[in-house]
Amino acid sequence: MKSIGYTPDCGTCNYLFLTLSKIGQFREAVEVLKGMGRAGCVPDCDSYEGLIAELSEARKVDAVAEVVREMM
Template sequence: MKSIGYTPDCGTCNYLILSLSKIDQFGEAMEVLKGMGRAGCVPDCDSYGGLIAELSEARKVDAAAEVVREMVCKEGVRLREETVAKVVGAMRGNREAGRAAEMVEMLEGEGVGVGFGVYEGVLEGCLEEKRFVLAGKVAAAMCGRGFIRARQRVVEGLVGVGEVEHAAVARRRFAEMSS
């Protein structure tokens, strides 16, 4: 493009990234994303978000998680909540609730606000996979955020795997928040 004197703007690059992603050319889309700085425009949350959403839809969660990590940790760009929800949904679909919980924890650690719906998706994934201890930890993190529909399943699951002490703590926390 430079050879003909054309300098693309962010919108053009984002369109190119999304178009390449839609036809499963994720490697090429990553190259466009990485080359945006050389083209004179800075990648934004739409640049990363479009690629992450398409990777999630294709259930390529390893690549999606890596792009999320690069976007947040290296570039300092903030994700939209719906993008995080798509990655968590793909991880849940692949039965990788543990990775989803790790990603949410990483995002929180980096100061990215993660919505209640995302936490709920991680919690449901943990319960589906019968990872009740992890579900208890996720539920504990959710306590200050609102109503937890799956609270009884969390407590019963913890009791079922012999974590009676954790179940009692979880039940007490749920009672304190009046959910």
């Protein structure tokens, strides 16, 4: 996004990784969450809550544990 002159905000990143989660692209979704700080926005409660919910629904227990560790 930055390469085309757009600076994403938290809402844009949340939408992106939740959409990736909905289509089963969990690895990419987690990478977006991790990359939010590098993009200039800090993940908020909604960021973590949404991703944990999607990962839990898909029974990705290891990924949920990784995201929770990242939160702390």
